[in-house]
Amino acid sequence: DVKVTQSSRYLVKRTGEKVFLECVQDMDHENMFWYRQDPGLGLRLIYFSYDVKMKEKGDIPEGYSVSREKKERFSLILESASTNQTSMYLCASTPGGNTEAFFGQGTRLTVV
Amino acid sequence: GESVGLHLPTLSVQEGDNSIINCAYSNSASDYFIWYKQESGKGPQFIIDIRSNMDKRQGQRVTVLLNKTVKHLSLQIAATQPGDSAVYFCADRTSGTYKYIFGTGTRLKVLA
Numbered sequence: 007d008v009k010v011t012q013s014s015r016y017l018v019k020r021t022g023e024k025v026f027l028e029c030v031q032d033m034d035h036e037n038m039f040w041y042r043q044d045p046g047l048g049l050r051l052i053y054f055s056y057d058v059k060m061k062e063k064g065d066i067p068e069g070y071s072v073s074r075e076k077k078e079r080f081s082l083i084l085e086s087a088s089t090n091q092t093s094m095y096l097c098a099s100t101p102g103g104n105t106e107a108f109f110g111q112g113t114r115l116t117v118v
Numbered sequence: 119g120e121s122v123g124l125h126l127p128t129l130s131v132q133e134g135d136n137s138i139i140n141c142a143y144s145n146s147a148s149d150y151f152i153w154y155k156q157e158s159g160k161g162p163q164f165i166i167d168i169r170s171n172m173d174k175r176q177g178q179r180v181t182v183l184l185n186k187t188v189k190h191l192s193l194q195i196a197a198t199q200p201g202d203s204a205v206y207f208c209a210d211r212t213s214g215t216y217k218y219i220f221g222t223g224t225r226l227k228v229l230a
Contacts, residue, residue, distance in 0.1 A: 041220075047222065048222040051218075056216060064217075107152075108164070109154075109162045111160055
């Protein structure tokens with residue numbers, strides 16, 4: 007089975023901190039994604055990557071950056087966390103083509 | 119786990135009845151469609167998918183119907199069980215793009 011693993015289930019950070027959310031997939035997938043999920047808004051795409059060191063902005067990239075140094079790992083970085091970044095963050099991967107996205111279990115981030 | 123959708127439409131069904139969850143999409147170029155199930159505190163899980171050259175696809179206890187004319191997708195769950203209680207949302211994608219468009223979801227509550 008495909009496994010997408012996010013490093014933390016719950017995180018609490020202070021305003022202004024630099025925050026790293028890590029995601030690892032074990033199926034050699036080309037594409038990886040970071041979404042945030044908020045009540046009533048569904049999943050919104052922050053960034054995605056279609057290859058090592060390649061990235062593209064999604065719908066809401068402001069305040070975030072990403073890193074993909076290895077194929078299996080895709081990191082989301084909050085340069086200076088703010089309270090409006092309190093959310094559920096979901097990582098996903100796909101092999102490309104018409105296939106479903108495989109999701110991690112999510113990281114519930116609270117910025118205080 | 120914390121609720122992922124406090125403002126979602128809710129469908130309540132009796133255990134053993136059939137459930138129908140609906141989804142509208144807006145992109146007429148979309149050619150691949152997925153249904154996901156998300157339990158509280160967890161990441162979304164793939165249920166079933168369908169390509170635009172089909173109008174119906176069946177899985178185990180689930181059926182997806184696609185009406186491209188009105189850009190409508192539905193998920194039918196037969197003999198609904200308590201374990202089916204979750205948030206369900208659809209996603210669509212256009213070939214040649216990386217981006218999945220996710221619906222906001224419907225909460226299914228199964229009444230004993």
